[in-house]
Amino acid sequence: MAPKTKRQRDKQPQEFDDLRFVSFEASERYITLIQVRKLIPERGFTVTERENPILLRMITDRNWGKFTEQPPMSITNLVREFYANADEHRRGKVMVRGKTVSFESSTINMFYELLSIPNSEYIAYLSNIDYEDVCNTLCVPGSSWKMSGGMPKTLAGTSLTVEAWAWQYFVCHKMMPANHYSNVTVERAVLVYAILKGMNIDVGRVLFDSIIHTIKNRLGLYFPSLITQLCVEAGVRVSSDEEALYPKRAIDDGLISTIKASRVRDPEAGQAALPPPPPPRVYTVAERLERLEIRFDEQQQFLRDRFDRQDRFLSRQTDYQAAVYSSFGQMYQSFASTAGCDMSSFLILPPYPGSFFDPAPAEEEEEEEHDEMAD
Secondary structure, three states, rough: OOOHHHHHHHHHHOOOOOOOOOHHHHHHHHHHHOOEEEEEEEOOOOOOOOHHHHHHHHHOOOOOOHOOOOOEEEEEEHHHHHHHHHHOOOOOOEEEEEEEEEEOOOHHHOOOOOOOOOOHHHHHOOOOOOOHHHHHEOOOOOOOOOOOOEEEEEEEHHEEEHHHHHHHHHHHOOOOOOOOOOOHHHHHHHHHHHOOOOOOOOOHHHHHHHHHHHHHHOOOOOOHHHHHHHHHHHHOOOOOOOOOOOOOOOOEEHHHHHHHOOOOOOOOOOEEEEEOOOOOOOOOOHHHHHHHHHHHHHHHHHHHHEEEEEHHHHHHHHHHHEEEEHHHHHHHHHHHHHHOHHHEEEEEEEEOHHHHHHOHHHHHHHHHHHHHHOO
């Protein structure tokens, strides 16, 4: 038998885990590209009326309460599988563990309970940016753009006002992710400007574009919490022993107060210089245990919600199967009646075994537990 040519070998189907990946190429991306990329968790606001009333009022006026809250944990492998498959997405829909997961702008807006705004004021402003007004709104007096090729390129992070810094920090963790915060790019500066000026913004559109950018680049894997929640909402199965990633510290009153207290005006540079960041907090054993308990409770609640959704799905599936079974029985009888056949000569369909899916009675479970304890 003649050996196979290279073209024949290339045409042979490649083996891969089709429960996790949509193609062989997706499984290869997971191994060679996705596994080495770090997950960057989102951060939210946890501010109070007493310490930051203006910031809290802006959140309330925009109805961004759910969007800006501190996000829950994410499932590491689930997020990596999403990004491995997302390179082959179809109009914002990607297959994850056999389920179609949408990350379209409308889906994201619906998840955060926000309205879709196709022609937002923010999008309109992008075509006619007043760079001088952006700088004056975001920065302390005397600040200016760093230029490149005669066009504005970045603003120094140390030149931002405290309010602009808080929103810029949020934007870098929740809307347009960035690895560095020392310089503010034009795109992020304009988005922060739109927030401070009260322009309406289509959040779903911004996040969708950022996810697409994450898919195409080779940096961190952003939006892990949002992606995990979208997958869960779509019915993706999650195991209780999968690795979880917890969010970092929220943008809270303490963090903002630190920035306020550390700002030192530098008249010559026209900037508000920041001293080195304070050393990381050292937690006592009791505080560490408390934090672990909180994380454990969050994980348990996440799993309880997930199992509740699975129970509801199984219930709907059982009802559907029962309906299909009943329809086949009616078709069976109708066919026999139309054909003039003697029904006694046919096998009779047994009743639908609905009890097969019912949970065990509570009394039986209690008796089993009692027997195990007695043993």
